[in-house]
Amino acid sequence: MDERAAAFELTRMVNGYRVSQAISVAATLGIADHIKDGKRSAADLASLTDTHPRALYRLLRALAAVGIFHEAEDGQFSLTPLGGALRSDAEFSAAPWAAFVGRPYYRQAWSELLYSIQTGKNAFRHAHGKGVWEYRAEHPEESAIFDRAMAANSRGVAAAILAAYDFSSFPVIMDVGGGQGALLAEVLAATPGSRGILFDQPHVVAPAASVLAAKGVADRCEIVGGDFFAELPVAADALLLKWILHDWDDETNVAILQNCRQAIRAGGKLLVFEAVLEPPNQGANAKFFDLNMLVAPDGQERTADEFKSLLAKGGFEVTEIIQAGPRISVVEARPV
Incomplete structure (x- = not known):
């Protein structure tokens, strides 16, 4: 791999958090459940999920570009086999995990990874002032x-x-x-x-x-x-x-x-x-x-x-x- 290709691939990996967060939002909104039986437009889905139509469309087209959904020429969205794992009724649904990893408190702890590497101490406790189990109990x-x-x-x-x-x-x-x-x-x-x-x-x-x-x-x-x-x-x-x-x-x-x-x-x-x-x-x-x-x-x-x-x-x-x-x-x- 030459230097230019390496830089592109590394940048793609660096930007992976964007994909993760977008999937988390789609899981939280239950998009896959709304389109498991057929195509729907972003406007229809926005009405069902109480979201902004244009903003939701931008989310869906981005996820379609990485294979989670499929965008038809008429602007309607359907599930791909990969996106099917976001259905709540899928046998091995990834939706609950996807919804969890996008939670702000959890992301905030990951933003303190540098602290953990520098000190060897727990990032979650540093970010929130208490351990993760205590936080969830509260x-x-x-x-x-x-x-x-x-x-x-x-x-x-x-x-x-x-x-x-x-x-x-x-x-x-x-x-x-x-x-x-x-x-x-x-x-x-x-x-x-x-x-x-x-x-x-x-x-x-x-x-x-x-x-x-x-x-x-x-x-x-x-x-x-x-x-x-x-x-x-x-x-x-x-x-x-x-x-x-x-x-x-x-x-x-x-x-x-x-x-x-x-x-x-x-x-x-x-x-x-x-x-x-x-x-x-x-x-x-x-x-x-x-x-x-x-x-x-x-x-x-x-x-x-x-x-x-x-x-x-x-x-x-x-x-x-x-x-x-x-x-x-x-x-x-x-x-x-």
């Missing part, structure tokens, strides 16, 4: 948007995990920090002989009953509110930790792992679902999510060796690591 509307994003991401991740790992040998499966139960619902649906326990903070698991019922597994799953930093009040044959350890530093994680160690029945397994960082010059997706952990919750993604070291401190031995997708692996461990 802003329930933002917490709800975040929870929807996590639930949507869990559906895609669940499919990858179920294709890579067999849960049928576990009579009781507990999802620790399992949110509203999206992952556990999929696991139980695939393992009809198992029972489940969904464990998370009481306000987080409050809507979980409807999620479990929608998958037909509510009668096989107990919902328990609590704090995994205190104790896990019930025991299980398999404990699931999806995107939990990457939120915290090693010292905090050891406390979580030790509580998990006490809640695993004899012969049970701990199953950690996280990105496992690839060798140098590979795995950009997970490595940029690692920057996200520095910026927002003040955690980190880890290499295989780092996982082995961390889990050993918590009383576990890693027995297998299975790559399930571009940003998810199954780290299987047994108590020692």
